[in-house]
Amino acid sequence: MLDLKWVRENPEIVQDAARRKRIQVDVGALIDADAQHRALLAQVEQMRADLKASSKALGKLAPEEREVALAGQKEKKGNLKQLESEEGVLREKVQELALLLPMPPADDVPDGKDDLENLEIRNSGSVPELGFEPKSHVELGEYLGIVDIPRGVRIAGTRNYLLMGDGARLEQAVLQLSIDHMAKRGFELVSVPTLVKNEAMVGTGYFPGGEEQAYLCERDSLCLVGTSEVSLTSIHAGETLKASDLPLRRIAVSPCYRREAGTYGKDTKGLYRVHQFWKVEQVVIGPADEAWSREEHERMLGHATDLMDLLALPYRVVNVCTGDLGQGQVQKFDIETWMPSRGGYGETHSASRFHDFQSRRLNLRYRPEGAGKPQFCHTLNNTVVASPRVLIALLENYQQEDGSVLVPEALQPYMGTSKIQASAVL
């Protein structure tokens, strides 16, 4: 959500933001509807003020005088109701349009059509030379008996899977390592709802627009989240926090559900694009301070790349271009991790900052130090780790010629072993 007052004064900036983000929005239509609405609202309020004043006077009249005045009041009331309903229709229209407005991208976001035009800004170094023909994580997983896609599909349909034994343990290990890693950095672990109300989806900017990507439980008017960002960011919706409470730095580990509608034929093999996965997510709620927000964004990116360094996985960081930016995102850095079977990097993390886009929708504010007016917070989020996507990188980058997979040192305490081998019994 954008500040409508600001939009009124800067419609061309918003329209340009939409163009750069490749989002269809008619800012002019909104401005017109808003102007109409406000004119009508002024009229309604004037009428209401009149009616209120005369009603008040009416209470003090003698009974016989009152009878006469009542008729006039009734008529005015009728007129007011008519106007009020027109005003309501317009108000809804304005709100509907306003929910679609894009947040303008930051200055240093590169212009571009889609993810192919994202700019690499950092690279962790060289990609390992295996010296033999690498297997895909699907082949490795099957050989080791730790990934079972066919049976996952039997149970739950396409894009589903089972992790068995060391596969499941490797997942738990990497999740637990991530939690510990973030705890050291002062993040509070939260266990959040993953089945949430519409308000949380709208508040974080996923709705309207993202309904196709979400599993809806319509009977209960609830929705499965695609990320715990939705819940973490919504925790204080409607509240006015104290400045001294900020920033709130939290993580959640949760299952994530995505329909992946419109991706038929894309990444159909393996664990890359699946309907259900686990993610450790970091969310920060902070003060309305652009400079701070930028710094925190970098820090959050650093928490994730530090973890990748700990896992010794090759990755690069890209500055996501305008066309690949979401409606509410001001700036986004993706971490892409090297996946030998793809012969390239695959997105594993996404660090976004939203300015006050989500806060406005969530009505999430804080009272600045001193006696200032409440301000909308700034919100940011980033992946810490997502599984099974990270497993692809782990299995493929740490594979040995014999099909076994080494466990990175950082994970060994959690796995209790330094190597995953085919089990004797299959």
Place this chain on the structure above:
RNA sequence: GGAGAGGUGUCCGAGUGGCCGAAGGAGCACGCUUGGAAAGCGUGUGUGUCGCAAGGCACCGAGGGUUCGAAUCCCUCCCUCUCCGCCA
């Protein structure tokens, strides 16, 4: 799932048709007082929106309705609490 009781400002709590945007208290802020502090006293203390301002309008869980007029009456929904049932 069944029965009952409730949801008022930062908090507690009063308020059953006009004098209520809302008593009283606590808290908080500022001032006085003090060697300093506590106590005491005084003043102030919601949000949004429109307006240069004066001021207007909206908000007493949410949404509808009755009424000239609703925190107060009616309906629907949500949430909380108590008891019963069921259950990981």
